[in-house]
Every structure is written in structure tokens, then in C-alpha cells.
Amino acid sequence: MKQSLVRLVRPRRPERDVAPLLPPLTLYKSILRAHIRYLPVEIRTLGDSYVKQEFRNHQKIDNPLHIVGFLTQWQDYLKAMEVGSWTEGRLTKQELEKMSPEQIGQLYELMQETKKIGEDN
Incomplete structure (x- = not known):
């Protein structure tokens, strides 16, 4: 996933209710950090391996719509982790x-x- 493609698809000044997309590597690291903070030890390994595999599988995607969809869904997941609503999903x-x-x-x-x-x- 090229960060330049994300910039092409996402506006530079997002609307108030839409958070700007994080670059792929930043999002990936943030999710792994959130797993350390919010996931029970028993499922952290499963969560980490799942995230790593998904990002690895989508690394060579060059369709801007797929990239934005992928990053948006993972960013929503990160937000749910931080708010604590992931358990109610x-x-x-x-x-x-x-x-x-x-x-x-x-x-x-x-x-x-x-x-x-x-x-x-």
C-alpha cells in the first residue's frame, strides 16, 4: 500500500466527523499497541497474528478504493479498541x-x- 495513494483518495482537510486516515505503517503499529493495552493476554497472540497476516496480504494492493476501505475498517477497529466498544461488536x-x-x-x-x-x- 503506497501512502501516496491514500493522500490522493482522502481529502487533505477532512470534515469534522471524519477522521483522517492514518498511514498504513502508523495504523499497523497503533493496532499492535492497542492490543497490548486492551486485549487479554490469552487472545493477544491471536489478534496480533491476524492483524499481521491481514496487513501482509494487503501490502501489494494498488487499487485506491480497496486501500481506503481497508485502512478505514482497521482504523474503525482501532477506535473501537480505544473506546472499549470492541467487546460489544x-x-x-x-x-x-x-x-x-x-x-x-x-x-x-x-x-x-x-x-x-x-x-x-
Whole structure:
């Protein structure tokens, strides 16, 4: 993900209710720091490996719309972590319908891994 592409798509002076997008590396580091502060030790490793894999998988994306969508969703996740609302997260039917089969499969795998962690404790 090239930072210059983010600047092309996102306005330099954002509206009041829209936070400017963080550059990919800054966002990545902020998420990992948030995991240290807000995630229980048992699931921190899972969260860190998931974030690392997602950023690695999207590293070579050059479509500006995909980059902005990716960064926006992760920035929303970071904000939810900081506010503490991540534990209350629920997907709506509309959000599920927008997901690709690969995303739904990934979500299912994530659910299975978190259940394993819960059973171990």
C-alpha cells in the first residue's frame, strides 16, 4: 500500500466527523499497541497474528478504493479498541451480506479459534 495513494483518495482537510486516515505503517503499529493495552493476554497472540497476516496480504494492493476501505475498517477497529466498544461488536445482516465467501470463511475460522481459547480458560 503506497501512502501516496491514500493522500490522493482522502481529502487533505477532512470534515469534522471524519477522521483522517492514518498511514498504513502508523495504523499497523497503533493496532499492535492497542492490543497490548486492551486485549487479554490469552487472545493477544491471536489478534496480533491476524492483524499481521491481514496487513501482509494487503501490502501489494494498488487499487485506491480497496486501500481506503481497508485502512478505514482497521482504523474503525482501532477506535473501537480505544473506546472499549470492541467487546460489544455484532455484525448486522447487511454487513454479512456484503462479505465475500472468503471473508465469511475467515470469520468462521476466527470464531473457532476464539472458542478454543475460551474453552482452554
